[in-house]
Amino acid sequence: MKKYLLPFLFIFSCFCLSSASVKEIFSHGCVDWTEGKIFIDIKSRQSSGKITIKKAYKSAQEDLLKRYYQKAKRIINGIRIDSDCIIGTEIEKRNVLSLEVNRMLQETEIRKLEYNIDGTILLKACFPLYGNSGLASIFYNQKTNSAVMGNPSYQKTFLFNFTKIPSNSDEFYTGLIIDARLLNISPALWPKIYDTNNNILYGNKINPNIGSIQERGSVIYVYDISEALGLVARIGENPLVIKAVSAAGIFKTDVLIFEKDAQILRQANNHINFLKSAAVIFVINKKN
Numbered sequence: 001m002k003k004y005l006l007p008f009l010f011i012f013s014c015f016c017l018s019s020a021s022v023k024e025i026f027s028h029g030c031v032d033w034t035e036g037k038i039f040i041d042i043k044s045r046q047s048s049g050k051i052t053i054k055k056a057y058k059s060a061q062e063d064l065l066k067r068y069y070q071k072a073k074r075i076i077n078g079i080r081i082d083s084d085c086i087i088g089t090e091i092e093k094r095n096v097l098s099l100e101v102n103r104m105l106q107e108t109e110i111r112k113l114e115y116n117i118d119g120t121i122l123l124k125a126c127f128p129l130y131g132n133s134g135l136a137s138i139f140y141n142q143k144t145n146s147a148v149m150g151n152p153s154y155q156k157t158f159l160f161n162f163t164k165i166p167s168n169s170d171e172f173y174t175g176l177i178i179d180a181r182l183l184n185i186s187p188a189l190w191p192k193i194y195d196t197n198n199n200i201l202y203g204n205k206i207n208p209n210i211g212s213i214q215e216r217g218s219v220i221y222v223y224d225i226s227e228a229l230g231l232v233a234r235i236g237e238n239p240l241v242i243k244a245v246s247a248a249g250i251f252k253t254d255v256l257i258f259e260k261d262a263q264i265l266r267q268a269n270n271h272i273n274f275l276k277s278a279a280v281i282f283v284i285n286k287k288n
Contacts, residue, residue: 083249174236
């Protein structure tokens with residue numbers, strides 16, 4: 001093979017092997033569990049009868065607004081909060097949650113609004129899962145009974161300097177990667193990690209740093225170990241990699257690890273408490 005072909009083939013192979021975001025597809029949108037965003041894509045219905053384009057656009061705007069709320073709420077209602085609860089169930093219990101979701105949808109970032117010559121309108125919108133204005137903040141308050149919305153003390157509480165940690169360091173670990181491939185794990189806002197004796201090691205009930213969870217979520221989901229290792233801003237340069245042995249919970253959002261690995265995790269976490277900083281990534285498999 002000629003030498004000048006090698007760089008091209010290397011770039012091509014990296015492109016082909018690169019992992020896509022973990023996306024859960026719904027009608028008219030998706031949840032991107034890697035980027036921590038919800039995307040909505042809706043087109044208004046075409047007006048019937050002979051009307052002017054101006055009236056068609058006015059009718060389309062009314063239809064689009066109605067359909068936007070309907071479709072967005074349908075996606076939101078199907079999102080798993082944890083191993084035994086989805087958002088739709090919590091909204092049914094508490095009317096105030098529905099009001100908060102409506103408020104969030106009104107503040108949605110419109111990425112594209114396209115007026116078509118047939119009188120229809122295409123809308124592409126995006127809103128965050130995490131952060132002060134994210135969807136998870138509404139439900140985090142309810143699950144923890146913590147009045148945390150709008151509290152400026154969240155900001156940057158999870159940040160610490162990874163650059164001082166050498167990549168080949170074996171003194172301490174900077175984050176955690178859970179290899180849960182082949183277990184058919186379902187993403188959730190707050191998954192948990194247990195040992196095989198059912199002792200909880202990580203999850204919202206063991207009081208992680210509220211700022212970290214609120215700002216960037218408790219877990220990032222990816223499909224590939226190499227992609228996880230590349231997310232240095234999240235897990236640092238020397239993460240601990242542990243293989244999960246089983247899925248747990250009604251919706252299979254939680255994982256179990258062997259007791260011997262749990263001991264290693266506890267000892268590793270004692271150095272810089274990376275679990276408190278939500279420096280955790282789940283590597284999962286694509287579902288058919």
